[in-house]
Amino acid sequence: MKWWQCPPRRYHFELCREFLEGKKKERILSMEMDRLCAFLKKHYLFCNLVGISIFLFFFELGNRGFENKDVSRYAEMSREMIQTGNWMTTGYHDTIYLSKPPMLMWLIAIFSSIGHQVTPFTARIPSALAGLTGVLMTYYFVQRFFHRRTAFIAAVILATTQKYFWHCRIIRTDMIFAVCITLALYFFYLGYKQKQRYYVGFYFSLVITFLTKGPLGILFVMSIIAAFLVCRKDLNAFKRMKWRWGFGLFILPIGIFCLILCVKIGLEPLVATLKREFLTRVNDPISHSEPFYYYFVKIWSDFLPWSLFIPFVVVYAFKRWRDGDELGIFMFCWIVVIFVFLCAAKAKSSRYMLPLYPAISILMARIIDDTLAGKIVKPLWVRLFAYWIIRIMAALAALLLVVCPSYLWNYSWIGVILSLVVFTTGFKMFLSLRQRYKLIHMSLVICIFTIILGWGMFIHGLTRYYENESLGAKLTCTLEKELGGLRAYDIREFHIANSFRDAINLNLNVSVPLIKNIHDLKTFLGTTECHPLCIIEKHTFENVKNTIMDNTLSTLDVHTKEYQVTLVFKRNHQKIY
Incomplete structure (x- = not known):
């Protein structure tokens, strides 16, 4: 018998092997932690930027309903796209919608397909992700030519700007359109100055730009590039832009898309739409x-x-x-x-x-x-004014940090005490950091911190204000709790505006048919083949109630501060669960 076959020695050998393997795993884990710490230390500005951007663009993103100043039309078109399975021609209330290319609707439909319903969160994700991409690419672009601190400041300024921040949180094509133009220009300049492989991103960004808002973005990008090359007296740079395979990357998907549209709807409507959206809006706009x-x-x-x-x-x-x-x-x-x-x-x-x-x-x-x-x-006075603007903004930010706790606590004693604690702690921290860092650095940090906190408080307050003002949510809740749910009724709408229809359809996740005249409304409410329920705006119902109401019908009002509708249904109907 060999020595390792001896049971006691074999037992000790196994213990030693397990001990050594455990030590090896510990060393590997320690090395991975060291690498992670080294990465975070080296790229701490980028990591902070990611955290700031995610907070700004995704905090309570889906907590507001569709009615609250969002363009719910795009969400409704995405819902119809999922329901009908027609992803090439965008439909809107049984009509073909050609005013905007379908990129935004495609993205909303892709995210909403997971849960088979378009929600406020899934409808706003494309804009939020586009905004996040624009901020991170701005950091990447700037740090290629300047200090990382410059890149961080540029990205934070972009993310916290009022219009950019807000459009990252609503349902519109403008954020995706702006970010695609930005990416196209970034990729062009990187290809022009560094490596030509960046031109692949340039042409891909142009494709997304076209599919988001038509040819206007391409006009912007090419005009800027032409102006830049003229100023640099370097028109030969056009020859180095890889036009041969660039045209393939651009023309092939755009050509296939336009060809399919022409087959489905014809060439004339497509040309008329391009003329209306691209020329008429510029020279003779309706709005x-x-x-x-x-x-x-x-x-x-x-x-x-x-x-x-x-x-x-x-x-x-x-x-x-x-x-x-x-x-x-x-x-x-x-x-x-x-x-x-x-x-x-x-x-x-x-x-x-x-x-x-x-x-x-x-x-x-x-x-x-x-x-x-x-x-x-x-000029030297630019630096002087920039220095004092940062100081003034920091002073206002510090004042807001002291005042906000009192405001949040409704001016109670708890809020006053909390404000004093914030003031004392902040003043001590300011004095200690002033000795270690330059005063102007601390002023900028205070500005950025207060702006981020302020936008978070604004979104939270806006969400709380509108949480009970969603007509679609209230209507859904009323149907479920008071009238027995969607299965209990055959639901129709009468003379409902498109914004109302979008909110109702999205919250009920069905396409509610529209009744267009009084005769059809009376016929529907008088039917005995189903349990009818009609949704009518309050002011419209007041005008027609003497015509349609009888002893068999009942009404129920659903209202918010901005919207009021009346539900008309059979009186003796029992709840069905």
Whole structure:
């Protein structure tokens, strides 16, 4: 018998082997933890940015209903897309909707297909993810050419800007459209300056841009690139943009999409839609007609709380252009081309400026970072004003941090005491950190922290305010608790506006048929083949109740502060569970 076959020795050998394997696993785990800690230490700004962005864009994202100033039309089209299985031609209340390409509806339908229902959360996920992508790509782009601190400041400014932040949380095409334009310009510049493989991302971004809002985004991108290359006197760069396979990446999916549309609906409606949306809106808009100075006024409120830096961004961008700074010239062309086009177009809306915000944020971050680093900023007075603006914003932020606890506690003694504690703790922390870091650094940190906290409080307050104001949710609850649920009735609508219909259909997750005249309404309510229930707006019901009501019918009002509807149904109907 060998020595390892001896039972006692074999037993001890097994113990030693298990002990050594346990030590090896511990070493591997320790090495992995060390690598994770090293990564977090090296990329702590990026990790902080991810956490900040997720909080800003996803905090209570689905807690507001569809009626609260969102465009529920896109959500309703996505619901119909899932229900009918027709993913190529977008339908809206039994009509073909061609005003916008289907990219947003596709994305909503993809996320909603998991639960087979379009919810406020799944409908807003595409905009939130687009906003997150824009912020993270801004960080990646800027850190390729500047310090990571500059990239972090640029991304945080973009994420906390009022208009950008809000459009990441609503159901519109504008955020996806703006981010795709931004990505196309980022990828172009990276391909122009570094590696040509980035042009793949450039052409892919153009495809998504076209499928989101038509050819306007392509016009923006190519005009900016042309202006930049003219300023740089480098038109030969067009030849280096990999046009051969670039056209394949772009033309093939767009051509297939347009061909399928032409087969399904015909060429004439498609051309008429392009003419109406692309030309008529610019020259002779039906809505959103504003004077030429509209954007000069709106940008101050839309870029809050960083608006005070805007005049210095203009001066700084012009100076960078005069000095021949290549990235400065690119940002200058980016801002000027889009802004001039928007001012020249007669159709105007503040959300159309969203593609400008990344460029403005990058230039603003360069001014702030140069101020933090004590570098010479030309003109010199730009640095001086930037220094004092940061201090003023920090003072206002500190004041808000003291006042907010009292406000949250309804000015009770608990709130006052909490405010005093916050003030004392913050003042001591400020004094201690002032000795270790520069004062201007701490001022910027206070500004960023307060802005993030403020947006979180705003969203929470808005959610609490509207939590009982969702007509669709109240209607669903009433049908379930008071009338026996959806299975108990044959539900129809009478003279309901599209916004009402969208809210009702989305919350009930069915396409409720619409009754268009009084005769059909009386016939429906008088039927004995089913248990009829009709949803009528309150003011419309007051006008027709003498015509339709009889002894067999009952009514039930469902209302919020903004909306009122009346349910008309058979009186003697029993609940069915």
